[in-house]
Amino acid sequence: MRKKMFAAAALVAAATLTLSACGSGDDSGSSPVSVVSEEAGSDKAATVLDQPFEKPDMVLTDTKGQKYDLRKETKDRPTLVYFGYTHCPDICPLTMNNIAVAKKQLPKSEQDKLTVVFVTTDPARDTAPELGKWLKGIDTSFVGLTGDFATIQASARTLGISIEPTHKDKKTGKTVSVHGTQVVAFSPKTDKGYVLYGEDATVDDYTKDLPKLIKGQNP
Numbered sequence: 001m002r003k004k005m006f007a008a009a010a011l012v013a014a015a016t017l018t019l020s021a022c023g024s025g026d027d028s029g030s031s032p033v034s035v036v037s038e039e040a041g042s043d044k045a046a047t048v049l050d051q052p053f054e055k056p057d058m059v060l061t062d063t064k065g066q067k068y069d070l071r072k073e074t075k076d077r078p079t080l081v082y083f084g085y086t087h088c089p090d091i092c093p094l095t096m097n098n099i100a101v102a103k104k105q106l107p108k109s110e111q112d113k114l115t116v117v118f119v120t121t122d123p124a125r126d127t128a129p130e131l132g133k134w135l136k137g138i139d140t141s142f143v144g145l146t147g148d149f150a151t152i153q154a155s156a157r158t159l160g161i162s163i164e165p166t167h168k169d170k171k172t173g174k175t176v177s178v179h180g181t182q183v184v185a186f187s188p189k190t191d192k193g194y195v196l197y198g199e200d201a202t203v204d205d206y207t208k209d210l211p212k213l214i215k216g217q218n219p
Contacts, residue, residue, distance in 0.1 A: 052192035063132030102206030
């Protein structure tokens with residue numbers, strides 16, 4: 001079951017974008033996520049933000065156990081950031097695999113420019129080795145980050161992404177993580193997050209847009 005996240009009013013003439021979270025939960029208790037602009041009737045998967053997000057000042061641990069400073073490591077590089085967890089049964093692996101497949105369609109030179117960062121929302125279970133093992137089955141070039149939950153939660157919130165602590169689902173008995181499911185694209189020109197993708201973005205959407213995102217252009 002997916003928990004709906006709704007945008008809060010913040011920009012003039014901005015349309016609200018409905019975002020979902022994978023894991024378990026109902027539609028109650030929704031929290032503000034982000035306000036963006038969309039073209040009326042647009043079928044584009046990408047949503048360009050009126051006011052781009054600052055890149056989180058986030059230092060976590062990568063899959064090799066080394067400190068990873070997001071701002072420093074991705075400076076002037078086209079970067080996609082996604083918050084999720086490896087035990088997710090649906091949206092997280094689908095999203096990462098969609099990006100991986102699309103990335104492989106790029107020329108090698110462009111593949112090397114793109115940084116894809118997966119930040120766990122379940123650091124208690126997603127240790128550095130576990131993240132590395134999981135990402136190895138998707139794309140070995142993807143960066144996996146884990147660390148203190150409070151740091152991860154605060155960093156996600158600067159991007160308008162809501163993350164809840166893991167909890168045991170009463171119906172299934174499984175431990176789940178409820179979190180916003182948008183992918184944030186950062187421009188190599190400004191280092192700001194200027195494009196969002198929801199969970200419905202497909203391989204074709206990313207295949208079409210990645211060449212532009214790598215150049216810092218609007219998709």
